[in-house]
Amino acid sequence: MRRLIKILTSRLLIVAPLVILQLAFFIALFMQVVFATSILPLVYCLAAVFVIYIINRDEDPAYIIAWVVIVLAIPTLGIPLYLLAGNRHVPSKLSNGTIRVNKAMNGLLKTDPSVQDACEKVEPALRNIMYYGAATNGFPVYRNTESTYYKSGEEWIADYLEELKKAKHFIFMEFFIIDYGTLWNEVLDILKQKASQGVEVKIVYDDFGSITLPQHYDKKLRDIGIEAYRFNHVRPAFIVQMNNRDHRKITVIDNNVAFTGGVNLADEYANRITRFGYWKDSAVKIKGEAVWSFTVMFMGMFSYCRHKDADALDYQKYKLAPEKVNDGGFYQPFSDTPTDSESICLNLHLDIINHAKHYVYIDTPYLIPTHSVIQSLCVAAKSGVDVRILTPHIPDKKAVFQITRGNYLKLLKAGVRIYEYTPGFNHAKNFVSDDSIALVGSVNMDYRSYFLHFENGVLQYHTPEIARIKQDFLSSIEASQEISLIEEEKKPLIVKLVRDVLNLFIPLV
Secondary structure, eight states: OHHHHHHHTSTHHHHHHHHHHHHHHHHHHHHHHHHHTTOHHHHHHHHHHHHHHHHTSSOOHHHHHHHHHHHHHOHHHHHHHIIIIISOOOOHHHHHHHHHHHHHTTTTOOOOHHHHHHHHHHOGGGHHHHHIIIIITOOOOBOSEEEEEESSHHHHHHHHHHHHHTOSSEEEEEESOBOSSHHHHHHHHHHHHHHHTTOEEEEEEETTTTTTSOTTHHHHHHHTTOEEEEESOOOSSOOGGGGOOBOOOEEEETTTEEEEESOOBSGGGGTSSOSSBEEEOOEEEEEETTHHHHHHHHHHHHHHHHOTTGGGOOGGGGOOOOOOOOOSOEEEEEEEOTTSSOOHHHHHHHHHHHHOSSEEEEEOSOBOOOHHHHHHHHHHHHTTOEEEEEEESSOSSHHHHHHHHHTHHHHHHTTOEEEEETTEEEOOOEEEETTTEEEEESOOBSHIIIIISBEEEEEEESOTHHHHHHHHHHHHHHTSEEOOHHHHHTSOHHHHHHHHHHHTTGGGO
């Protein structure tokens, strides 16, 4: 009820109807022109041209098939929909702006060859994963770092608040969701105090994810000494740019401590309110040299959102000497944007699956993987790798949940074991494999995270916390229901048909 009241009193109540009306008007106008001018045969020819174009794009086969079906079956609807949302074209303002700040980051992140060599000697099999991130995408591998893994929002928030209180120089925060509640109130009280003490406090939040906040909440924060900006302002218009969201979760304190994971700054993430049963989530704290990558990641996004004097920002100013720590492992923070030529998050997921020898355990709130990921999971399971996936039992989006369940059968037939977290909603986004590598971050196993969102995370190689990430997964599946292949095969035909139809809308999910 509390959440419903927030939505009913938020900008969403104005923006959503206007967007729907504009879409309906655009489609109605297109159809009226088609039928009034008797150019329907031309539309079908145009649909054929679109199909040829779609098939020849370098895209996931499932994505291609879905759009081909929509465009051919209902061209008067499919063509305008594809023009508006189908080609994943990032608008020039967003693309040019983020590319510009990415260029400003060039040279700031450098890999020490001796660290890569040391990591390769410890685990030669992980060389390719590490090399992909470092050499191809410029994400250094670090030593002299340590981490703490949090298996719930409750664990995370207690430590998070304490670290914020220790800040002496700066606090950087970037979140998909900030929402009114006791959690945000506690964080904000600390930020106000720190800002009054001369600590630089900078915040970036996604305007759609935080749509329950007032429209100019960032200005209110600036008025009290917190330099805050909204990413990709929500507009009451059906435009492609609204598709690209900042889904990252980053906090950096004095270039010494960084947090990331699935948690946002809202009460449900620490189970202070109940939504969809118990909210299972995860996060990780990084200390030491690897924090510099998070500092640079944040400053890149911040400089884009700030616009004014963005080129004058001095990144090196924030490269403070971190605390000297070393847990013996290796760390590789990474980020991904829809404006680059690489689907970095997708490729990292594939790398971990394809390199697994004994097991790969996956936490994800949405199981809507690409064709390539499904094939890799199936091949790994058929090759004797223990592949297990934990999804929610209580969904936050029912239609999306049915698409998730629609992917179970093929995976189960290949030997993948799937569990649903019966206490509630599993929002964790973790990979752990062979006691040697783990990934914790903001990345879901779905098309939005792979292709449309700004995402981030951290890879760990041979760190002590990998054992805790693995144990958390095993403990979670003990409280979960394993999905039976026999039961899935017995699902009523109508259920299978509904899931098949919903799968056609994967491009729009």
